[in-house]
Amino acid sequence: MNASATDTLPSETEIRQAPPDDYMSARQLAFFRARLIHERDTLLESAHRTTLHLQEFESTPDPSDRASLEEDHTLELRVRDRERKLLHKIDEALVRIDNGSYGWCEDTGEPIGIPRLLARPTATLSVEAQEIHEARRKMQGG
Incomplete structure (x- = not known):
């Protein structure tokens, strides 16, 4: 692949306005790779913050406060599970970019x-x- 094809990433506008024969060109693939990697990095950072938050021990003698805390933790874990599945899909998309089947x-x-x-x-x-x-x-x- 020509190194200059991916030197500067196209903007979203350029991607939208590209001619049909430019579909999944090296520049478009580089654009989507960068977008997927950014999304993956954001999800990983969010997961790290959640892990740190869940590790903070919050003890409270009040049963309703404790129940509320447990509900918050359950919700966070559910969101993280959804994000874990999305991370898997992002990794699969990056493999498709590498093997030429993306798009x-x-x-x-x-x-x-x-x-x-x-x-x-x-x-x-x-x-x-x-x-x-x-x-x-x-x-x-x-």
């Missing part, structure tokens, strides 16, 4: 599309394939 629908092989990837950089399905996938899941009751 392409895993069901149809068609482009996922820049607007969808900007909204959800970990997307693996085009909007149409995602709708079919969700409709099937509803019909199967789950």
Whole structure:
């Protein structure tokens, strides 16, 4: 790959306005890699802060205060679990960038599309394939 292709990252506006034949070019892949890495770093920092917060022992003799604290901790852990799953999806997206399959629908092989990837950089399905996938899941009751 030409080193100058990724020297300066394109802006989101440039990504949106790129011609169709520029889809998943080296510059676009570099843009999405940087976005995914930034999101991963933000999630990891948030997880670290939560870990430190949960390690702070807050003892209170009042049962309602204790229950409120436990509820807060449960909510934090639920959020962290969601973030853990997102971290996994980010890592998978980075692998797809490396293997050349990023930006392409895993069901149809068609482009996922820049607007969808900007909204959800970990997307693996085009909007149409995602709708079919969700409709099937509803019909199967789950």
